Amino acid sequence: MKKPNTITGRLLRRLTALALAAALTLSLAGCQDLLALLGEGGYPASSTVQTQTPAEGSSFSVNFIDVGQALSVLVTCDGQSMLYDGGNVADGSLVVSYLESAGVTRLEYVICSHAHEDHVGGLAAVLAKFPAGHVYAPVTQNDTQCFQDFVKYTQQQGLNVEIPAVGTSWQLGSATVQVLGPVAQYDDTNDTSLVLRIDYGQTSFLLTGDMEQKAESDLVNSGANLDVDVLQVGHHGSETSTGYVFLNSVLPEVGVISVGEGNSYGHPSENTLSRLRDAGVDVWRTDLAGTVTITSDGTNYTVSSEKYAAPEQQNPTLTDGSGQQSSSTQTIQAYIGNANSKKFHLPSCSNLPDPANQVLFSSYEEAVQAGYTPCGNCLG
Template sequence: MKKMKYWILLLCLALGLSGCGSTGEILDEVVQSGILDEYLQPEKVQKIEVPKGEMEVHFIDVGQADCALLASGGHFMLIDGGNNEDDERILTYLRNAGVKKLDIVVGTHPHEDHIGSLDAAIEAFDVGAVYMPAVSANTATYRDVLDAVAEKGLQVQHPKAGDVLDFNGLPVEIFGPVKEYKDLNNNSIVLRISVGETAFLFTGDAETTAEFDILEQGFDISADVLKVAHHGSSGSSVEEFLAYADADYAVISVGIGNSYDHPEDVTLKRLQNYGMEIFRTDKQGTIVCNTDGENISFRQEGKSSQTAAVTEAAYIGNKNSMKYHTLDCSSLPIEKNRAYFADQAAAEEAGYAPCGTCKP
């Protein structure tokens, strides 16, 4: 279903950019214009080959959202699925990685920036099991995921704190949610995957309340690698939780110049105070972590077209209002409506006018 939007976009652009000429000439004109670069440029990832008993984790750069692909011995697990508009990027990444089947799919909680493209992944690949918390959301995005699961003849499973799943012989311990909360973030599935003597802790968007409840249960949340909760929000990663996690590495999945100011300085300071080496998708693009059960190594798979384009950006444009802003303007648009410029001349050449609020 979602793939149709790209063909519709292609057709509309073709009709708009050329009033005459053959179909081939029109399509060539569209592609050469660069307008479709976001959709046509695949992420540079090689087929993943990891022996059983070892694991590789790909924290895929999906901007202000979460998506992680785990691989071990030819088996794959997907934790979260980015935003709705990330579907082609995620599917391309998974196909290039050699994914044929997803043994486990986890939607940590039903917010769009975590389950937006899970339906596309479920539709595109064979799936063993789908896990989500026992809470719902009255959104089209959430219903799309449920429909995709039903079409595969599966049912969403709701793991409970204390459950242990199996990922190709690797234990997946469920620590949260401990109970049902009003705040969907606190209902995030929190899990730890152990590989030999190493462990990875994934926290979704769990906030302080959920973190303390997990600690009260007495779970062993110690880990070597921590996927930082809620994109580095100050409302998560409380000091007590970080102390018990005692991680050496922290990974933050976050969008460049996002309007939430994630990751917040107070969170970064907490992580640094506990001696964690910090990796960020807004700074480094897709981040890959490999463990043989004893040693852990990191590498940068390569920045996505979006990350590469905006790393050196000095100004952010609003595609709707056609205004450009400073990076700290209070009127910044949401991620999908942004355009990035290295300087004011580039912004104005593209037809953007200065914002009246920040007055760049």
């Protein structure tokens, strides 16, 4: 698939963002008040980075390795390699074999997104095989044996597990990698996931680990540059990740879900698939397509996979159950603004203002242009 590299394509993505917020259903759990998302917090000034223009002969690929109900992503650029997660302990040999087949002899960067086994488990085997330059994680210790093995093999290379600060960036060949999150402290291990943005020329990618909607909202509020072409869909397509507010900021064209066939968690969630559909995101799933590889020349990117799976298989919400394509655009006749709070709501919202304070808008765009912000309960 080729990336549309035109101003029109970008405008269409922005228009999709407006329609996306309007498609939010009242069944969405855990909505956050958007006033909090629009607070005074800002992204560190040090976060601004200069991306490089790929030189002639440069090469770049992102490989979402099929490790079942787990995650492992190999990024290669100009002969340098970075591994983001290594799947479960049982996946270690598979990941090592994949790296060998890809011609990897050294990993400039090894990243453990967070301390759960399905992300850190296979990294011990990787570090036992390949020399590394830097090893990053959101924590330096954890009670689980798999994380302790990860630390042990890091130290056997004379390295320490480092915790990168938000805003930290580095070059991987001609690609620029930047740490965007987590931007706060969390008790939920999933929300501690290291979030990476990768820019290669005019193409961009976002790796999110298992980040949940609380951390997603905080990341949006931080002012981080989240608008990318390709999104690693968080937490294997779980219902608790990839919320509308986050998608509205990321506006990806492609979403890759690393997920196991017939897994007991019900991943990916139908609600998450519906949100991706509403956002116009092309979904690729490792349970159906196998390893998904995205290559880029710095202007356009191409998505390929080990196995063919039709779009309506990878995202069944594209059809209405009759075999026909369904429309992802919901018809909403009006939005109701609150003249006092300057919020606007769906007509079905439980927090509608008194009739005397109601202002009617015919479209989402009209409400935003009038200076109103979406209600966190019905448009969160």
